[in-house]
Amino acid sequence: MTIAIIGGTGPQGRGLALRFARAGVPVALGSRDAARAGDIARDLSDRLPDGSATITGLANDDAVAAADDFVILAVPWSGHNRTLDAIRTGLAGKILVDIVVPLAEGDPKKVDMPPEGSATEAAQELLGPDIPVIGALHNVSAHTLNQLDWDINCDVLVCGDKLDARLKVIELVKTLGVNAYNAGDAQSARCIEAITPILIRLNISKAVPFTHAGIRIWAPEH
Amino acid sequence: MTIAIIGGTGPQGRGLALRFARAGVPVALGSRDAARAGDIARDLSDRLPDGSATITGLANDDAVAAADDFVILAVPWSGHNRTLDAIRTGLAGKILVDIVVPLAEGDPKKVDMPPEGSATEAAQELLGPDIPVIGALHNVSAHTLNQLDWDINCDVLVCGDKLDARLKVIELVKTLGVNAYNAGDAQSARCIEAITPILIRLNISKAVPFTHAGIRIWAPEH
Numbered sequence: 179m180t181i182a183i184i185g186g187t188g189p190q191g192r193g194l195a196l197r198f199a200r201a202g203v204p205v206a207l208g209s210r211d212a213a214r215a216g217d218i219a220r221d222l223s224d225r226l227p228d229g230s231a232t233i234t235g236l237a238n239d240d241a242v243a244a245a246d247d248f249v250i251l252a253v254p255w256s257g258h259n260r261t262l263d264a265i266r267t268g269l270a271g272k273i274l275v276d277i278v279v280p281l282a283e284g285d286p287k288k289v290d291m292p293p294e295g296s297a298t299e300a301a302q303e304l305l306g307p308d309i310p311v312i313g314a315l316h317n318v319s320a321h322t323l324n325q326l327d328w329d330i331n332c333d334v335l336v337c338g339d340k341l342d343a344r345l346k347v348i349e350l351v352k353t354l355g356v357n358a359y360n361a362g363d364a365q366s367a368r369c370i371e372a373i374t375p376i377l378i379r380l381n382i383s384k385a386v387p388f389t390h391a392g393i394r395i396w397a398p399e400h
Numbered sequence: 401m402t403i404a405i406i407g408g409t410g411p412q413g414r415g416l417a418l419r420f421a422r423a424g425v426p427v428a429l430g431s432r433d434a435a436r437a438g439d440i441a442r443d444l445s446d447r448l449p450d451g452s453a454t455i456t457g458l459a460n461d462d463a464v465a466a467a468d469d470f471v472i473l474a475v476p477w478s479g480h481n482r483t484l485d486a487i488r489t490g491l492a493g494k495i496l497v498d499i500v501v502p503l504a505e506g507d508p509k510k511v512d513m514p515p516e517g518s519a520t521e522a523a524q525e526l527l528g529p530d531i532p533v534i535g536a537l538h539n540v541s542a543h544t545l546n547q548l549d550w551d552i553n554c555d556v557l558v559c560g561d562k563l564d565a566r567l568k569v570i571e572l573v574k575t576l577g578v579n580a581y582n583a584g585d586a587q588s589a590r591c592i593e594a595i596t597p598i599l600i601r602l603n604i605s606k607a608v609p610f611t612h613a614g615i616r617i618w619a620p621e622h
Binding site for chain 1: 509550551552591618
């Protein structure tokens with residue numbers, strides 16, 4: 179079951195491609211520049227252990243067409259709406275997984291949310307009710323994703339207005355070996371997307387003993 | 401150094417009073433009903449181990465007056481602005497620590513944020529720039545706080561527009577034996593307050609193996 183990663187040549191897209199392919203999920207890596215996507219797909223494939231699924235580099239449109247169920251949008255916020263507009267006709271019958279965080283221009287320690295409230299809500303409004311938009315994978319550090327020998331130190335909060343699509347994305351995310359939780363409808367993306375700049379702040383700060391911070395849901399010990 | 405907890409007779413206020421007093425911080429527990437505050441302060445004191453600081457029950461105004469530096473606001477969201485209005489003159493020279501989450505009426509799995517963006521921002525606007533408002537302690541489960549033999553399974557994200565006040569509140573929160581992190585200015589409260597209903601959703605859900613969930617900032621293991 180092939181997934182597409184649009185904007186897949188960026189750091190988050192590359193890291194997710196590696197992780198999904200290693201977990202056995204074939205990846206169609208999309209870029210506006212198909213040749214560049216092909217080059218990066220080959221580089222990534224060289225890093226994968228034997229038995230991994232394939233990573234194929236394609237133009238965004240072709241990557242969307244190659245996806246069976248899931249199209250992951252991994253572009254920078256500045257290209258979010260434009261990219262969705264360009265791929266929307268190909269999304270019929272598929273689920274858009276929006277991982278984009280509207281970081282403030284010039285300050286990655288803050289968000290600058292769109293009028294719709296969040297990137298996930300903006301995508302749902304732009305695509306209309308027939309294409310389910312699910313927010314997920316916002317808080318996992320790209321650096322961590324790209325270190326294949328590191329465990330992913332981050333739980334994944336999954337939100338969106340269509341419950342059945344949310345549950346399918348939770349199952350997809352779990353193939354990466356992480357915990358994924360149902361965090362409610364699309365409005366929860368206002369919170370979940372905004373966790374990322376708080377983590378970036380902690381990473382930049384000298385006050386904490388780590389970089390590439392993630393979040394975990396934690397139960398009381400007693 | 402005495403702290404005040406306004407709305408201290410609710411579950412979150414009682415739990416924080418126990419935890420701070422056990423950590424050696426004297427607590428002035430405020431309520432609109434001074435007699436009720438006195439009764440609850442006595443009940444809580446009976447649960448404290450030897451060597452704890454005192455918990456004293458007072459009317460809200462008197463509790464604010466008894467506080468040296470920190471006044472914690474722990475009322476339900478429905479009483480947030482009204483209570484601030486009632487105590488505002490006593491807050492001069494002190495830091496207001498706002499722990500209130502604007503849960504949606506009838507659905508604790510969602511927030512219903514005020515026009516200012518969050519409870520913390522609403523408090524800062526109501527009190528004006530001379531009284532620093534710091535958001536903190538939103539995500540710690542009241543149930544966990546009240547189980548003195550449980551570790552607190554939750555890191556604390558601290559935000560507010562005045563950096564020096566933020567750092568002082570971080571030190572105060574750390575006396576409870578938890579991690580507390582600088583999460584940026586008051587706008588971050590839109591995210592931090594909204595984490596609570598996501599945790600409540602997970603607690604209610606049968607899909608996760610725990611109740612009283614918290615969040616932790618987590619470093620990569622490698």
